[in-house]
Amino acid sequence: MSGPLVVHTMMLAGILFAFGLIGFLARRNVLFMLMSVEVMLNAAGLGFIAAGARWGQADGQIMFMFILTLAAAEVPVALALVLQVHRRIRTLDADAVTLMAG
Amino acid sequence: MTVLFYLSASVAVLATLLFVVASNTVHALLNLIVSFVAIALILLLLGAPFAAALEIIIYAGAIMVLFVFVIMMLHMGPTSVDQERRRLGFRIWWGPAVLALILVAEVGFLIVTGGVTAESGPRPVGPKEVGLVLLGPYVLGVELASILLLPGILGAYYLGRRRREGP
Amino acid sequence: MLDWFWTIPAVPLVGFLILTLGPSLPRAMVSGIALGTSALAAGLAASLAVTLLHQGFHPVGHTQALWTWMDLAGFTPRIALYVDALSMTMVMIITGVGVLVQLYATEYMSDDSDYQRFFAYMSLFVGAMLVLVLADNFLLLFLGWEGVGLCSYLLIGFWYRDLLNGLAARKAFIVNRIGDTAMIVGLCLLFTELGTLEIQAVLRQAALQWTIGHPMAIAATALLLGAAVGKSAQIPLQVWLPDAMAGPTPVSALIHSATMVTAGVYLIARTHTLFALAPATQTAIVVIGTTTMLFAASSALVQRDIKRIFAYSTISQLGYMFMALGVGAAGTAIFHLFTHACFKALLFLVAGALMFSLHHEKDLLNMGGLRRDLPFVFWAAVIGAASLSGLPFITAGFFSKDQILLQAWRSPSGGLWLLTAGLLGSMLTALYSFRVVFLAFFGDKHSEVTRSPGWRMTVPMGVLAALSLGVGWLGWSARAEEPSWFLRLMDTAMPVHQPYLVTDAQAGTIALLASGAALLGTGLAYLMYMQRPAVLESVGETEAVQTIRRFLLRGWGFNWVYRWTIQKPFGYLARTAKVDILDQGYERLIMRPFLWIADINRDDALDRVYGGLTRLVEQSAVTAGRLQTGQVRWYSTVLVAGALGLAGFAVLS
Structure with a gap:
């Protein structure tokens, strides 16, 4: 019974990742984009755990923890950036922030 | 157990879908938390109780709380909800949707043809085992993660502070 | 002493920590802390030197491991220090010049508002430089290497409120990064090939594992050479040093002449066993050193800014050291490093004293006639210039x-052409150093002395002047076959691979030629900068007739002598010019070629090549910039599409 479980978890991870991708690309609100990134990271972690469970090894969970660390380090920096952008340009619209245009 | 899995999987998918199309930030956030909790349940079913606990504590807890704080600080009122609703037209959606479909198709193709077999299954891998592996072969990764977290803290502090001289 | 020599770099670093983390302190206390820590380090270094010298000339080094830095499968760099005759010499130079320059700076910087910051940086520099020369492994050496680079950046841009200073600091930092990147790659190569980064182990292992001319040896040494070229401002990475003069003068004296820029020479000397395995790299060192030496000497001839003259001079003297390293005479190179540290630091302190007295005047042509007003500075300048000219x-x-010239001539990889180039450089060196002396201290006064340097500035100059005259005897030996005391000391750290015979006659010839070149240069400087203006002025000048007449009289006399000594090589002069228009020929044949060569170099021809490169990069950047809409979503869409394309390729194939 565990075989389909692992396979279906993988599919679930793929679907969640796709949702995160859509959210990231389609939304213009920076906060939504960041949350979508979290969804994608989480889906990747889920995939790792499923793969680890497939072999009965702890490595999958280790990778999940590294992804968790990455997310934990990324979110504060990203949110601080959002705050700064909002403070200066008074908007959260990602398309409006084009200061880096070449 | 199978029922539980499919139940929580559908909850996760549905909650994420609602998150993607929500126009109110706080609603979206709540949907996301539901989705994370559902995923935590799946992790538990996959024999990873430690990861399930971390999922709830850190993802659903710490990270989402940070988002709540930021939303509160930014005072996103009804105007922003209207704004979001107006922006979410089909013209915006179709490109990412196509890309996502391609992605799902690729993953599905791999699963169908990759021959993922089912001889071994979820054997519970407890926190002790994870800890031994984490601080054994992966100790360099832990060191690197600590290096990553330090600039994370400093960067957040630096970016987040309010400049004294003017806006 | 050998058990706790780790305190030598630790003491200045503690001083740095106190000055940085501590509260804002009164000036006297800042000077006390900075000078106290430096003097303590110098004292410790001296007692270490005494201990080492007591052991006699045995080829041993002492390692002291403090702790293990990190421990990764097979890679365990330690925080460990290593001292032998080579590091000891460097430590003595760094701490000695460091104390003197800091004492000088307490007066020079006395009315600067950032007094504490200055001394904090200086202490950090001394500490980092000591780490560099005492490091037991390449990783720690690299830490010190980057540390001194950082201090150099901070101190060049010390007066950061002036944009130009900031730009100069940035230029130095960026140019140095080129060399440092080469060094990292070189260290990775050494580690993957030899399995360790401990310097002594690497040297032993390389000698066992590589034959002479092994491609890996050549690659590794070429990369280390790249690092040395960047740090020691050799062609093609020399462009940063003249601009680095934007920093305060004590910084130029300590960092950009006596210590940091010699780190490249130290690195090559330290790893000379590796370089002995790579003859191709050694040839490259000789070529780089010789070209740099001649190039910088000719550039120094026309500079007006007194500090830039000495900057080019430093580049040129480093070129001499590279020349010696290239012909395999590392001990001689270190000896020149040692003497150069004394006299170049002295010259920079002189330049600083002039600027101090003339209210920040740097233009040589605005000085003049200072001999009477600043007699002490004058004699210090004469001693420094004499020592620089040799x-x-x-x-x-x-x-x-x-000795460098002797080695360049006699060593198997040297030759007559190298000797000729060395002699030419020697003559140019004498010419530009005495040009400074004559233009600044003789002739007419152009600016008034507003204040005179006090004892805290004159004492360091006095000590360095005494050293510039005295230390040469350490490298003197009565008989040519026997190496001098200093070289024997260096041989304990860097054994000579191919000893070659030098006879007394050869040594005598070189001594004669070297003195001849130096005296010729000095004489030319005298003719060009002392006599020439007087001749010109005599045409319409009526005031101060007595002085001019005296100059004229002496000048004509000299021109007669000069006619008989210089005329023959320049036979053209004899045929086209009569005695009464001798001056014209003199102008055309001697002055113009010099000025012309030097003029070409004035803007540093290489700068233009770099300028062109910059524009090319700029153009392509503008073209590529059109793709940059600045919209995050556009970027991410492209990124995702690309990633999916790649993934699809992987899935389907």
């Missing part, structure tokens, strides 16, 4: 340069 027998520069 005037025979009384100066330190003579002994070290003489």
Whole structure:
């Protein structure tokens, strides 16, 4: 019974990742984009755990923890950036922030 | 157990879908938390109780709380909800949707043809085992993660502070 | 002493920590802390030197491991220090010059508002430089290497409110990064090939594992050479040093002449066993060193900014050291490093004293006639210039340069052409150093002395002047076959691979030629900068007739002598010019070629090549910039599409 479980978890991870991708690309609100990134990271972690469970090894969970660390380090920096952008340009619209245009 | 899995999987998918199309930030956030909790349940079913606990504590807890704080600080009122609703037209959606479909198709193709077999299954891998592996072969990764977290803290502090001289 | 020599770099670093983390302190206390820590380090270094010298000339080094830095499968760099004769010499130079320059700076910087910051940086520099020369492994050496680079950046841009200073600091930092990147790659190569980064182990292992001319040896040494070229401002990475003069003068004296820029020479000397395995790299060192030496000497001839003259001079003298390293005479190179540290630091302190007295005047042509007002500075300048030119027998520069020339001539990889280039450089050196002396201290006064340097500035200059005259005898030996005391000391750290015979006659010839070149340069400087203006002025000048007449009289006399000595090589002069228009020929044949060569170099021809490169990059950047809409979503869409394309390729194939 565990075989389909692992396979279906993988599919679930793929679907969640796709949702995160859509959210990231389609939304213009920076906060939504960041949350979508979290969804994608989480889906990747889920995939790792499923793969680890497939072999009965702890490595999958280790990778999940590294992804968790990455997310934990990324979110504060990203949110601080959002705050700064909002403070200066008074908007959260990602398309409006084009200061880096070449 | 199978029922539980499919139940929580559908909850996760549905909650994420609602998150993607929500126009109110706080609603979206709540949907996301539901989705994370559902995923935590799946992790538990996959024999990873430690990861399930971390999922709830850190993802659903710490990270989402940070988002709540930021939303509160930014005072996103009804105007922003209207704004979001107006922006979410089909013209915006179709490109990412196509890309996502391609992605799902690729993953599905791999699963169908990759021959993922089912001889071994979820054997519970407890926190002790994870800890031994984490601080054994992966100790360099832990060191690197600590290096990553330090600039994370400093960067957040630096970016987040309010400049004294003017806006 | 050998058990706790780790305190030598630790003491200045503690000083740095106190000055940085501590509260804002009164000036007297800042000077006390900075000078106290430096003096303590110097004292410790001296006692270490005494201990080491007591052991006699045994080829041993002492390692002291403090702790293990990190421990990864097979890679365990330690925080460990290593001392032998080579590091000891460097430590003595760094701490000695460091104390003197800091004492000088307490007066020079006395009315600067950032007094504490200055001394904090200086202490950090001394500490980092000591780490560099005492490091037991390449990783720690690299830490010190980057540390001194950082201090150099901070101190060049010390007066950061002036944009130009900031730009100069940035230029130095960026140019140095090129060399440092080469060094990292070189260290990775050494580690993957030899399995360790401990310097002594690497040297032993390389000698076992690589034959002479092994491609890996050549690659590794070429990369280390790249690092040394960047740090020691050799062609093609020399462009940063003249601009680095934007920093305060004590910084130029300590960092950009005596210590940091010699780190490249130290690195090559330290790893000379590796370089001995790579003849191709050694040839490259010789070529780079010789070209740099001639190039910088000719550039120094026309500079007006007194500090830039000495900057080019430093580049040129480093070129001499590279020349010696390239022909395999590492001990001689270190000896020249040692004497150069004394006299170049002295010259920079002189330049600083002039700027101090003339209210920040740097233009040589606005000085003049300062001999009477600043007699002490004048004599210090004369001693420094004499030592730099290598005037025979009384100066330190003579002994070290003489030996470099001897090695360049006699060593298997040297030759007559190298000797000729060295002699030409020696003559140019004398010419530009005495040009400074004559233009600044003789002739008419152009600016008034507003204040005179006090004892805290004159004492360091006095000590360095005494050293510039005295230390040469350490490298003197009565018989040519026997190496001098200093070289024997260096041989304990860097054994000579191919000893070659030098006879007394050969040594005598070189001594004669070297003195001749130096005296010729000095004489030319006298003719060009002392006599020439007087001749010109005599045409319409009526005031101060007595002085001019005296100059004229002496000048004509000299021109007669000069006619008989210089005329023959320039036979053209004799045929086209009569005695009464001798001056014209003199102008055309001697002055113009010099000025012309030097003029070409004034803007540093290489700068233009770099300028062109910059524009090319700029153009392509503008073209590529059109793709940059600045919209995050556009970027991410492209990124995702690309990633999916790649993934699809992987899935389907």
